[in-house]
Amino acid sequence: MKITEITSCYLGPQISPEQFVPEHIFIFLLKGRMNGYDGTKHTKIGPGECCIVRKNRLARYNKQKDQNDFEKVVVILDEEFLKKYQKKYALSSSEYFVSDIFIPLESSPSVINFIQEQLPAYESQETTLQRTDEIREKFLQVLLDVYPELVNLFFDFGKPGRIDLEAYMQKHYKFNVSLERLAYLTGRSLSAFKRDFKAIFRQTPNRWLVQRRLQEAHFLIEKEKKISNEIYLDLGFEDLSHFSFAFKRHFGYNATELAG
Structure with missing residues (x-):
């Protein structure tokens, strides 16, 4: 065949x-x-x-x-x-x-x-x-x-070891996965992940993730001339309405207004 x-x-x-x-x-x-x-x-x-x-x-x-x-x-x-x-x-x-x-x-x-x-x-x-x-x-x-x-x-069956949390999050913030997954992949329990995260970023993981994704969205729309439906999935948002609502609440104006 x-x-x-x-x-x-x-x-x-x-x-x-x-x-x-x-x-x-x-x-x-x-x-x-x-x-x-x-x-x-x-x-x-x-x-x-x-x-x-x-x-x-x-x-x-x-x-x-x-x-x-x-x-x-x-x-x-x-x-x-x-x-x-x-x-x-x-x-x-x-x-x-x-x-x-x-x-x-x-x-x-x-x-x-x-x-x-x-x-x-x-x-x-x-x-x-x-x-x-x-x-x-x-x-x-x-x-x-x-x-x-x-x-x-x-045939390497080892579990993920403890790694640099800040560097890992700056690289992987666009991935829409649970905090439990992120904790596991950085070699931490969930409680240790949350504690270390707050010590580094001075805010909770969920809040930081949304803000970091929105910062990138703002850059892509303003500087790269992207539109919302081109970027929201790649930035880790589940749907366009969630992205639009979060963008307006964070910046005080719609993504379409920024795009001009």
Whole structure:
């Protein structure tokens, strides 16, 4: 089967669609394009290209359809599955030095052949947890044969350590996630996160996040000539009405007035 004839396929446990990445994800694009964003860096993936999205990070992506089509292969490599695999094959890991969240992988005939030959057969059969794990195990073997350095990424089961809170928040304030997630990712309990946050920023996390997003919105509208519906989602607001209300309350005038 040609790679262009395969439709979207999802292997592994369902994970939340929020902007927190709880498990490692392999993505192979069949049709369309994807633009990943990690807070500072954009990563573009096109048809026939693949990447790893690493766990315990904040990230989001925008998809661009090709002739109204967007097809991808997604394989979730969750911690429970990886621990079983590591135990079965007695694998050890060392430090993984790449800090990127979206990790592009060079095109590999072995990976493409697996997607062409194995996934259509998998989808034609009854899906069970055992069958899903079997195909994921075979796929992981292919990945590690082609990209052996991924051993050090996949089998590091450590939790996020305590990091510089101010630097982290200035980089990630645009992501719409819970305070519990932010606390976890900065290596703190929720109470310690709130306490440290107030000591650094002199206000509560929720208030600071809204104000910081609005400051950026003001800059983008005034200096970059953006309009509200182009920026509100990227700045972490859930909907346009919430953004408009918060903007007016904070600045005393509407975003449309600033835009002129």
